[in-house]
Amino acid sequence: MNVQKEMDRKKLDDKVLGMPWFVQQFIDYKLPDLSPSTLLEYIRDYETLFNWLRAEGLSEASDNRQVTLKELEMLRIENIVSYRLYLTTRREGANSKITVSRKISSARSLFHYLSQIAEDEEFYPLLKRNVMAKIEIKRIHKPKDTAAKLKGKILEEDELLEFIGYILEGYAADVANNKQALYAHELNKERDASITSLILNSGLRVSEVVNLNLDDVDVGNKMLYVYRKGNNDETFKAPVYFREQAKDELSTYLQLRQSRYKAPKKEKGLFLAIPNGQQEGKRMTKRAIQAMIIKYATRFGKPYLTVHKLRHSFATDYYLQNDIYKTKEQLGHASTETTEVYAHLTDKTMSDAIERRVES
Structure with missing residues (x-):
């Protein structure tokens, strides 16, 4: 493993400990295919999401590790719309459209894994209802726009x-x-x-x-x-x-x-x-x-x-x-x-x- 990857992997190993067990499982699933640097961005995006859920009373967890699958299942479309609005207008250090799109995409990846790939002991999906599947992400990062x-x-x-x-x-x-x-x-x-x-x-x-x-x-x-x-x-x-x-x-x-x-x-x-x-x-x-x-x-x-x-x-x-x-x-x-x-x-x-x- 190269030097930068080793440094990012150590940071990832530390950061993931502050996440719920199902996020840790998702990161393990993605580790063979994505770089530690990319997965660190996922973790930071989930920190933002879970902090917001707790601040809005959509999760009763006292810290991010205690956010539950049931709380994710209970999210509604209007909650995700509010979260996107929070990212674009209310959060300190306003996010660009590309950053907001990435954060929503990170959430979609996690919810897809939990609802379509991961299984419990009885072979049922870990997440029974996936609100993020209803969220459309428009392509933001176009070569012509980047060039401009x-x-x-x-x-x-x-x-x-x-x-x-x-x-x-x-x-x-x-x-x-x-x-x-x-x-x-x-x-x-x-x-x-x-x-x-x-x-x-x-x-x-x-x-x-x-x-x-x-x-x-x-x-x-x-x-x-x-x-x-x-x-x-x-x-x-x-x-x-x-x-x-x-x-x-x-x-x-x-x-x-x-x-x-x-x-x-x-x-x-x-x-x-x-x-x-x-x-x-x-x-x-x-x-x-x-x-x-x-x-x-x-x-x-x-x-x-x-x-x-x-x-x-x-x-x-x-x-x-x-x-x-x-x-x-x-x-x-x-x-x-x-x-x-x-x-x-x-x-x-x-x-x-x-x-x-x-x-x-």
Whole structure:
């Protein structure tokens, strides 16, 4: 099991203990087919649902573990409508349409399992009545809609190199009066530039970056061996190529990895950080990489830029020079439907390129 999956599995094992027995049974049923990260999202969605049921008096449970099957059976359509309204308008930190759709879909999955798959000792369904079967979920996450939201919020053309250059040099000028920030930058700028350049020149997911080991890197052939999302064979690492532009930053980081981060021999992780109060480097976490990108992006003047938008930035640029099938393979998508986002994103890019040609 890869490093990120191990971390998510531990969190899942802890979180599921706060759920009723039938949710634990459902998670066990889904575990062979879904990643621990996805199942963690299920658990969080059920926490939201059960907390709401208890707050509304639809469950007499004193905590989520005591929510009963009978209470789920007694739910009516108007209760689910109220819950959806709660998610969209009443809950602190309003949810997007996509998030609401996912939370309702999570509930549907659980209710379907309880009413159609799971059985009691007498071979009857655990849930006799499934109110969620009456709830229709409209498809929200369409490639064209996703593309529309991404336009103007990714790096384009020269900005890819500019952002890496800013991490190496520009950021220091902006925090010149902050000794702590300046010290941290001086320590980590080569590492941070290498991570950023690698994503912008290969399209890796943040979890794939976290899981990279030192021996997964073949700089000479510009290739990495990566655990791909959705691959059930946890022993297989797929070869993923990166562009020449990432080679210098990666080579520079590799030269100083040992001396700068004092990694013990047992530490196989490629990208390291030294935790506060410790002397030896440890594998960077997903959260640390996400926070690092946001830190630079905010100072760079693009506060909406995230690790995943760096991946989108690469994909858009890559798609302009390749077809949808090569882009799908490079990004590790399960189907071309997901990759269609970049076909829509590049419509405007191609249009702008034509206009520039005419003007020249």
